[in-house]
Amino acid sequence: MELRLYNTQTRKKELFRPIKSNGVGFYSCGPTIYWYQHIGNMRTYIFNDILKRVLLYNKFKVKHVMNYTDVGHLTSDEDTGEDKIEKAAKKEGKTAREITDYYSKVFEQDCKKLNIIKPSIIARATDNIKEQINLINVLTKKHYTYKTSDGIYFDTSKLKDYGKLAKLNIKELQEGKRIGIKEKRNKTDFALWKFSEEPGVRQQEWDFEGKKGYPGWHIECSAMSSKYLGKQFDIHTGGREHIPVHHTNEIAQSEAAFGKKPWVKYWLHAEWLTFKGKKISKSTGGLYTISELERQGFDPLDFRYLTLTTIYRKRLNFDMESLKSARISFEKLKNIILELKNKKNSKGDVKQYNKKFLEAVNDDLNVPKGLSILWQVLRDNKIGSRKKYSLALKFDKVLGLNLKNVRKEIIPRRLKEWKKSDEIREAIRKKGYQVEDTSEGYKIKKSL
């Protein structure tokens, strides 16, 4: 019944054993805060949350660190293109800080709506420039770096096992290596630091090596995770798109600098949310935000419920129909919870259910199975209402559906009743009150 997790590094489910006995060090790559996060991104953050909740359910102490990328993430993985933050600031006519403050706030609101537990520490890249420069200096001292006209690069040919996480075929990658790499020595080399093209034009730039410049995206995660979790830690997560470049490069520079192997013991990655069978994107569509789903009459937790129906390592296809059926199941669940609340009957033995639930979630976070066990409990006539209720709340420590705070829905929510709901809202508004959507249902406030 011990916790097993699928480690991308070994491509196997492994028994989870933290490095130190006093707690688990857990780092997850956070958002680049230049725009709204879409539901595909949010699936990854729900996965992080489930992982953390399962660790806590197993009574581990968890130190969870997440970064905000607020500089240095370029529009291309090839160390070219514009800085996403600078580009957004220009487009919206705002300062970089205004952009990153605004979008990080929206992101935090979305996380709250999805009942995601806040990380122990959120670290901004721009607050940790010194740490990043120090790390680059360590790498330079160890002869892993070289300078070009546009930045400081990591020489990936110095590592025998570069690309091991993604099992990259380096030989194949290096072929035709003179194309598009400019002054880079190897195609897979990456920028640790970039010099500003025109000093004084960028909003965010710092002095290093006698010039103005800014850090690369990968170095921030190595610098900030080691600052808070040490030179070696237990778990690192991200979306599966991080495997071939971002996480590969994080490993390369961290193992080179810290001399610890493996730098991270367990690598876990969330699969994509797809739309019409493809990763959701500008061209495929499906780039909804949580607020957009709310505007269409959904509770953000309907989306959370939907993500719980598929294990994190499988693709989950998103469409309005599947979201609607998730909502129907979730509303059924909430109604049952409401009925059970305050009932007294505590007959029956739930030991087997407890065991089965723990087995399911400890089997590489098999939450869909855990959810089906919850449904089995609720349908079991041999178990009394009171026991069902308390077991549901216990399982919800992992599921995170906020069952403890389920309230009677005052206002009709189903799509077909949406018009009616609008009419009621309008009537309320005319009386001088307003209806606010919150993660716990509706709140009615006096209008200003």
Ligand SMILES: [Zn+2]
């Ligand atoms: Zn990262």
